[in-house]
Amino acid sequence: MSVTVLVGSQWGDEGKGKVVDILSEEYKIVARYQGGANAGHTIRIGEKEFILHLIPSGILREDVTCVIGNGVVLDPEALIHEMEFLRSQNINIEGRLFISHNAHLIMPYHKLLDSIKEEGENKIGTTGKGIGPCYNDKYARRGIRIVDLLNKDELIKKIKLNLKEKNALLKNVYHREELDADKIIEEYLRFDELIDPYVKDTALFLNKAADAGESILFEGAQGALLDVDFGTYPYVTSSNPTAGGASTGTGLPPTKIDKVFGIVKAYTTRVGLGAFPTELNNEVGEKLRKIGAEYGATTGRPRRCGWFDAFLVKYSQTINGITEAALTKLDVLSEFDEIKVCVGYELNGKRLNSFPSDVTRLEQVTPIYETLKGWGSDISDIKEYNDLPSETKDYIEFLEKQTGIYFSIISVGAKRSQTIFR
Ligand code: GDP
Ligand code: IMO
Ligand code: MG
Numbered sequence: 418m419s420v421t422v423l424v425g426s427q428w429g430d431e432g433k434g435k436v437v438d439i440l441s442e443e444y445k446i447v448a449r450y451q452g453g454a455n456a457g458h459t460i461r462i463g464e465k466e467f468i469l470h471l472i473p474s475g476i477l478r479e480d481v482t483c484v485i486g487n488g489v490v491l492d493p494e495a496l497i498h499e500m501e502f503l504r505s506q507n508i509n510i511e512g513r514l515f516i517s518h519n520a521h522l523i524m525p526y527h528k529l530l531d532s533i534k535e536e537g538e539n540k541i542g543t544t545g546k547g548i549g550p551c552y553n554d555k556y557a558r559r560g561i562r563i564v565d566l567l568n569k570d571e572l573i574k575k576i577k578l579n580l581k582e583k584n585a586l587l588k589n590v591y592h593r594e595e596l597d598a599d600k601i602i603e604e605y606l607r608f609d610e611l612i613d614p615y616v617k618d619t620a621l622f623l624n625k626a627a628d629a630g631e632s633i634l635f636e637g638a639q640g641a642l643l644d645v646d647f648g649t650y651p652y653v654t655s656s657n658p659t660a661g662g663a664s665t666g667t668g669l670p671p672t673k674i675d676k677v678f679g680i681v682k683a684y685t686t687r688v689g690l691g692a693f694p695t696e697l698n699n700e701v702g703e704k705l706r707k708i709g710a711e712y713g714a715t716t717g718r719p720r721r722c723g724w725f726d727a728f729l730v731k732y733s734q735t736i737n738g739i740t741e742a743a744l745t746k747l748d749v750l751s752e753f754d755e756i757k758v759c760v761g762y763e764l765n766g767k768r769l770n771s772f773p774s775d776v777t778r779l780e781q782v783t784p785i786y787e788t789l790k791g792w793g794s795d796i797s798d799i800k801e802y803n804d805l806p807s808e809t810k811d812y813i814e815f816l817e818k819q820t821g822i823y824f825s826i827i828s829v830g831a832k833r834s835q836t837i838f839r
Contacts, residue, residue, distance in 0.1 A: 425640030432745035434458030447475025450666030457714025488666020542689025620668025652691025
């Protein structure tokens with residue numbers, strides 16, 4: 418029994434959904450602690466593919482209880498849509514899903530302001546789900562929380578007060594149409610009726626569960642390099658996907674967390690703008706995108722692709738405290754004769770000692786590569802580590818040496834069955 422934080426170790430889309438689904442067989446509770454519907458976590462069960470944005474991936478295992486923690490920004494429209502989708506798949510969510518009363522609500526103006534900002538010079542390639550503007554209001558202490566839904570008069574007052582500011586901004590700065598307060602109030606009051614049965618003091622619930630020795634898996638969204646504090650700022654998301662975020666985003670203190678489990682993709686991808694030292698803007702990158710089906714699960718955008726960056730993952734290992742991880746999408750590399758791995762960065766002729774925090778410096782670095790031999794055969798049906806070709810094992814062990822992470826799980830395909838345990 419343990420309390421584990423599962424984190425994306427690169428720029429998101431490492432295969433967290435698949436691995437949460439595999440691991441949740443061993444956990445009683447799966448909880449999200451940050452982000453919102455910007456996430457797109459894919460789980461393949463048999464021939465069926467599920468993409469979850471807000472509800473933890475553990476929902477697909479019927480004896481798992483799922484929690485949406487206080488650190489998540491919740492879009493009611495997305496939540497209702499996802500609940501309906503799960504019901505249509507005969508997945509029961511009643512009594513299995515709890516939402517923190519402290520979580521902040523994404524409002525229609527958050528999504529609108531997100532898309533307006535993306536039309537301007539400060540564009541960063543967001544998912545357009547209103548994430549940044551909602552966290553902005555949270556930290557400016559004017560956000561609207563789930564708990565506000567319980568007090569109708571207060572809710573109406575808060576929406577009206579917020580709209581006064583947002584409408585002034587929409588009208589005078591962006592020259593857009595103003596939003597109608599009554600329409601939003603009506604929509605959110607209807608939402609209150611729908612989610613009322615799911616609202617809980619989830620911090621208390623999680624602490625009681627941990628104290629009773631129950632196992633909890635925290636499902637991180639995004640990845641370490643998208644972290645607002647440690648990522649490639651400003652080309653990041655507005656939350657803390659790194660392991661520390663699990664405590665502030667759920668109310669379970671660090672003293673109750675046993676382990677940090679990383680999800681590491683066997684190459685690198687990124688969606689949206691921002692520096693990407695090992696990016697391959699050529700036919701090799703296109704081949705990775707094609708074989709790896711690298712298109713966003715939330716927006717459908719083509720993902721930028723490049724070689725594995727061990728220097729970046731080592732940095733991620735350090736700030737997350739990853740001791741163990743799953744190496745995913747290794748099968749995608751099977752068709753490459755040679756595979757490169759970045760083991761360090763050079764800037765102005767000097768090798769860097771640490772990952773640059775300044776994005777303009779990161780844009781200027783030259784990756785230092787080591788080249789490994791490919792294995793030239795399909796590995797997607799292999800079940801035992803020792804049955805992998807020796808070149809595949811050499812690649813895995815080289816990454817382990819460079820990153821300081823032990824890969825206890827090797828994923829060689831999207832299905833549950835395509836998983837090797839060591
Ligand atoms: P997440 O956001 O980290 O959950 O990852 P996504 O779901 O956005 O993207 C990962 C994609 O790779 C999904 O389409 C998965 O079905 C798929 N996938 C996961 N693991 C593997 C793997 O080991 N091999 C292959 N080929 N695909 C995988
Ligand atoms: P999962 O959980 C990959 C990226 C966006 C953009 C930046 C900011 O599926 O790994 P935001 O909408 O959060 O304000 O966008 O972050 N981004 C992701 N990239 N996977 C994700 O989630 C992402 N969520 C946000 O592309 O660059
Ligand atoms: Mg994703």
